[in-house]
Structure formats: structure tokens, C-alpha cells
Amino acid sequence: MNRHRIETIFLLTLSSISISGCGGNGMSELEAYARSINARPPSPIEPLPEIKPIETFVYVPGERRDPFTPDAQAMPPEPVIEDNGLAPNPNRRKEELESVPLDSLRMVGTLDQDNMRWGLILTKEGIIHRVTVGNYLGMNNGQITNIGEDAIQLTEIVSDAPGQWRERQATVALTQ
Structure with missing residues (x-):
């Protein structure tokens, strides 16, 4: 207890002792400084900037064009898109290898069975798929047209411009 x-x-x-150190001569200097600041005359407040009036405009149509419709002369003519009849079938069910880029597929061989030739395609995941003429490969609507001993040839349908399509030939070559 003691x-x-x-x-x-x-x-x-x-x-x-700590509280007694807070008083003393230092406070009198601070008070004198505060009194000198308060004794100064206040500086004038700058006036607000003058606001210029905006001229109003009343629109009277007369022979003027409607400002809310595009000007036929200022608009460039829309290009005429010729339909060449070539387009991928949007209602066709996609095959598994159509979601894989063509450059990531490798031909690893062929298989002849029941008078039919199959191509063997290897994916990056290491899965071998069996394809034949008429199957689709790659992301550009590529349909297999021929399976040879050393390559699979296909015809892709690619877009040139909105609504315009063209065919191009592609090949997946045999790798060793």
C-alpha cells in the first residue's frame, strides 16, 4: 500500500511541474503578436468579375433546315454493299475444333478406314481428333475440302467488310 x-x-x-512549464514569458510574446495582427486594418475584398450578358437567339425556321436532322449534303453517301451470296450459315451447329485457332492445330497423320480417309489433328492440349472432308476447323468457318497424305486443305469464309464475305484457302500441314 505504501x-x-x-x-x-x-x-x-x-x-x-509539466503544467507549470506551459506558462511564463513565451505566452506574452504570442499574445503581443496576436494583438498586432488584429490591429491591422482589413485588406479590401476584390470585387466579383463582371458577368457579360449572353445574346439570345430566337430560331425562326423560314427556309432554314431543321437543326435536329442531319444535312443530306454534309453526310457522305452510304457505300452500296453488293451481296455476293457468300456467307457462313449462322444456324449451323458449331463443331468442337471451330473454337480453336487454325495455327494451333497440327496434322499428325491420316487413317484409311471403310473406303474413307480421316485426318488426325492434334490440339495444344494433346488431344487427337479425327476429321473428314466436310468437317469444320478453325475460327474462320473453315470447311475441309481435301485430306492428303501430307496436308489437310480447307476453304475458309472470312469477312472483308460488314456484310461482305470471301473465300480463302488454308492448309494444315503434316508435322513430324
Whole structure:
């Protein structure tokens, strides 16, 4: 109990010394500075900038064009799109290898079975798929037209412009 009392007295003494250090001559200098600042005359407030009036305009149509419709003379003519009749079938069910880019597929061989030739295609995942003439490969609507000993040939339908399509030939060659 005695020790607790000594600690309390020590803390009270230390607090009173700390508080007494806050007073003194330093405050009188601060008060004098604050009085000198308050004694200055206030600086004038700058006036607000003058707002210029905006001239109004009343639209009277007369022979003027409607401002909310495009001007036929200012608009470039729309290009005439000739339909060549070539387009991929959007209703055709997509085959598995149509979601794989053509350059990531590799031909690894052929298989002749029941008077039919099959091409063997290897994907990057290491899966071998069996394809024949008429199947589709790649992401450009490529349909297999011929399976040879050393390559699979296909015809792709690619877009030249919106609504315009053309055919191009592609090949997946045999890799060793």
C-alpha cells in the first residue's frame, strides 16, 4: 500500500511541474503578436468579375433546315454493299475444333478406314481428333475440302467488310 501512495505522489508532482512549464514569458510574446495582427486594418475584398450578358437567339425556321436532322449534303453517301451470296450459315451447329485457332492445330497423320480417309489433328492440349472432308476447323468457318497424305486443305469464309464475305484457302500441314 505504501508503494502505491509513493507512485501517486510522484505522478502528481511530475504533472504539476509539466503544467507549470506551459506558462511564463513565451505566452506574452504570442499574445503581443496576436494583438498586432488584429490591429491591422482589413485588406479590401476584390470585387466579383463582371458577368457579360449572353445574346439570345430566337430560331425562326423560314427556309432554314431543321437543326435536329442531319444535312443530306454534309453526310457522305452510304457505300452500296453488293451481296455476293457468300456467307457462313449462322444456324449451323458449331463443331468442337471451330473454337480453336487454325495455327494451333497440327496434322499428325491420316487413317484409311471403310473406303474413307480421316485426318488426325492434334490440339495444344494433346488431344487427337479425327476429321473428314466436310468437317469444320478453325475460327474462320473453315470447311475441309481435301485430306492428303501430307496436308489437310480447307476453304475458309472470312469477312472483308460488314456484310461482305470471301473465300480463302488454308492448309494444315503434316508435322513430324
